[in-house]
Amino acid sequence: SQTIHQWPATLVQPVGSPLSLECTVEGTSNPNLYWYRQAAGRGLQLLFYSVGIGQISSEVPQNLSASRPQDRQFILSSKKLLLSDSGFYLCAWSVGAGDTQYFGPGTRLTVL
Amino acid sequence: GESVGLHLPTLSVQEGDNSIINCAYSNSASDYFIWYKQESGKGPQFIIDIRSNMDKRQGQRVTVLLNKTVKHLSLQIAATQPGDSAVYFCAFYNQGGKLIFGQGTELSVKP
Numbered sequence: 001s002q003t004i005h006q007w008p009a010t011l012v013q014p015v016g017s018p019l020s021l022e023c024t025v026e027g028t029s030n031p032n033l034y035w036y037r038q039a040a041g042r043g044l045q046l047l048f049y050s051v052g053i054g055q056i057s058s059e060v061p062q063n064l065s066a067s068r069p070q071d072r073q074f075i076l077s078s079k080k081l082l083l084s085d086s087g088f089y090l091c092a093w094s095v096g097a098g099d100t101q102y103f104g105p106g107t108r109l110t111v112l
Numbered sequence: 113g114e115s116v117g118l119h120l121p122t123l124s125v126q127e128g129d130n131s132i133i134n135c136a137y138s139n140s141a142s143d144y145f146i147w148y149k150q151e152s153g154k155g156p157q158f159i160i161d162i163r164s165n166m167d168k169r170q171g172q173r174v175t176v177l178l179n180k181t182v183k184h185l186s187l188q189i190a191a192t193q194p195g196d197s198a199v200y201f202c203a204f205y206n207q208g209g210k211l212i213f214g215q216g217t218e219l220s221v222k223p
Contacts, residue, residue, distance in 0.1 A: 044213045
């Protein structure tokens with residue numbers, strides 16, 4: 001069966017520091033991968049998605065970037081964090097476009 | 113713009129009762145709908161889905177109903193248990209292939 005992992009689970013970072021969040025998927029090949037952010041008490045906002053290695057699409061202009069160095073690895077990064085980057089970051093995968101998306105456990109990021 | 117709305121932001125039910133969570137969507141071209149359950153501090157968990165060629169689909173204790181005429185989706189949970197307490201999101205794919213989420217309904221189950 002497929003599983004999706006995210007780490008770290010929680011992170012507290014100062015403003016201006018770099019960020020690296022990692023997501024890996026097991027049990028499937030060439031998945032579509034997604035990064036979402038969820039503000040407290042709100043729905044999910046799509047940040048990035050990837051249909052293959054090195055292929056990244058950005059949904060909203062922001063202080064973040066994404067990379068996919070391996071088929072089942074998706075990384076969310078920032079060179080300098082802002083206070084507004086705080087939130088709950090979720091990685092998801094799907095077999096293909098338009099298919100069910102399955103979510104990881106999330107990373108709670110607090111920028112101070 | 114596209115939207116998925118929820119009629120009730122919070123729902124409180126007694127343990128053992130049935131729960132109904134409603135969702136209205138705006139894109140009549142959408143053909144795939146998903147319900148997710150999100151417990152506090154966790155990622156959304158897939159519950160059940162339905163395609164537009166169906167109007168009802170049943171799972172274990174859950175039923176999803178789709179009314180395409182009025183663009184309305186509902187999730188019914190039978191014999192609600194304390195473990196069902198969570199935020200429930202409906203979602204659909206728009207024509208651009210993006211999964212659009214509702215704002216969520218918080219279900220609280222009273223023992």
